[in-house]
Structures are given as C-alpha cells and as structure tokens.
Amino acid sequence: MGTDKESRINYSDRFSDIKPIIIRRCTQQDLEAVIEVNEKELPEDYPYFFYKSILDNFPEAFLVATDKDNKVIGYVMWRVEQIPSMDSLRYVNKGHLVSIAVSQEYRRRGIGTTLLSNSISAVKKHKITELVLEVRVSNYIAIKLYEKFNFTMKSVKNNYYRDGENAYYMVQNAVTN
Numbered sequence: 001m002g003t004d005k006e007s008r009i010n011y012s013d014r015f016s017d018i019k020p021i022i023i024r025r026c027t028q029q030d031l032e033a034v035i036e037v038n039e040k041e042l043p044e045d046y047p048y049f050f051y052k053s054i055l056d057n058f059p060e061a062f063l064v065a066t067d068k069d070n071k072v073i074g075y076v077m078w079r080v081e082q083i084p085s086m087d088s089l090r091y092v093n094k095g096h097l098v099s100i101a102v103s104q105e106y107r108r109r110g111i112g113t114t115l116l117s118n119s120i121s122a123v124k125k126h127k128i129t130e131l132v133l134e135v136r137v138s139n140y141i142a143i144k145l146y147e148k149f150n151f152t153m154k155s156v157k158n159n160y161y162r163d164g165e166n167a168y169y170m171v172q173n174a175v176t177n
C-alpha cells in the first residue's frame with residue numbers, strides 16, 4: 001500500500017455506524033493536533049520544532065489518521081538514519097520509528113496496523129537495510145503490533161525512558177519484507 005494516495009478503513013458489521021477513517025500524509029496544519037494526540041496517549045512528548053523537522057525531512061512516512069470531521073485521531077512518524085555498513089566502508093540507511101499513537105476511543109479497529117503498514121512502505125523507499133524501534137518493556141499491546149510486522153527483539157536498553165523503564169530494541173530486516 002503506498003502513501004501518495006489516501007487510504008480508507010471502511011467498517012462493516014461491528015462498526016457499521018462509523019464513517020471511514022482516512023489515512024493520509026501529515027501536513028503542517030495537522031501538527032498541533034498530532035501533538036495533542038501524542039500528549040494524551042504517550043508519556044514521551046517532544047517540542048513543536050521536533051515534529052516540524054521530522055515532517056520537513058521525512059514527509060512521506062509521517063502519516064495521520066483522521067475521522068469523518070477530519071479530526072486527527074492517530075499518527076505515525078519515522079526518521080531515516082545513516083549508519084556505517086557492516087561489510088563495506090559505505091553508509092546504509094536505517095528506518096527508525098519515532099512515534100505511533102491512536103486515540104483511545106478509536107483503538108482496536110486496525111488503524112495502528114494501517115498507519116504502520118503504509119508508513120513502512122513509504123520509509124522503505126529510502127533504500128532501508130533495517131527498520132528499528134524502541135518500545136517500553138511493559139507495552140504489551142504495541143509489542144504485539146510490531147510482532148505482526150515481523151519485528152523481533154534484539155536487545156534491552158536499560159533505563160531508556162525518563163521514568164527509568166527499560167526499552168526493547170526491536171528490529172525488522174527490511175530486505176525480507
């Protein structure tokens with residue numbers, strides 16, 4: 001699934017009363033709403049300029065989910081980092097998941113899955129050799145989501161979060177997906 005066009009999540013059965021959720025690229029006008037979702041759903045927050053620099057540098061992999069009123073109810077953002085190659089003197093690109101969140105009342109409807117799927121397709125256009133992320137060791141739900149995308153635990157980063165919690169460092173070998 002690409003990200004140059006919008007994606008739509010239509011609901012049947014259980015959520016038939018709900019209008020489709022749109023997944024599309026983030027714009028500068030969305031940033032305040034993205035920050036609002038982040039501050040409500042995650043303990044890690046960032047200053048405005050940080051979001052803006054991610055949007056300026058990696059716009060194709062910065063996506064939002066919006067409801068029928070075009071209200072932002074989820075987002076995902078990635079950055080691309082250059083690291084020395086293991087088998088040559090070149091540098092290779094690594095995709096690093098910066099943050100993903102879906103508003104509580106919209107969870108468990110496939111929005112996180114669609115955000116991740118579409119953004120992974122977009123970030124892989126940077127000739128990525130691997131995709132990486134950190135997740136709180138207690139964040140069972142997010143770990144389940146990442147495992148769906150074949151991320152596996154590579155190591156533990158002790159005391160990674162400001163409150164002292166450890167992180168799992170999870171990696172997906174981008175070539176195989």
Ligand SMILES: CC(C)(COP(=O)(O)OP(=O)(O)OC[C@H]1O[C@@H](n2cnc3c(N)ncnc32)[C@H](O)[C@@H]1OP(=O)(O)O)[C@@H](O)C(=O)NCCC(=O)NCCS
Nearest residue numbers: 041100101102107108109110111112113135141142144145
């Ligand atoms: C993680 C998060 C983005 C998932 O969003 P979502 O829209 O609910 O995700 P989906 O509906 O696509 O579910 C994806 C998978 O996550 C897992 N999952 C989601 N909710 C779950 C729950 N309540 N219990 C167990 N597993 C759950 C399942 O594996 C699910 O796949 P499945 O439906 O095929 O079983 C959302 O829970 C969230 O915003 N959490 C707070 C922010 C956060 O922790 N971000 C990650 C920081 S590293």
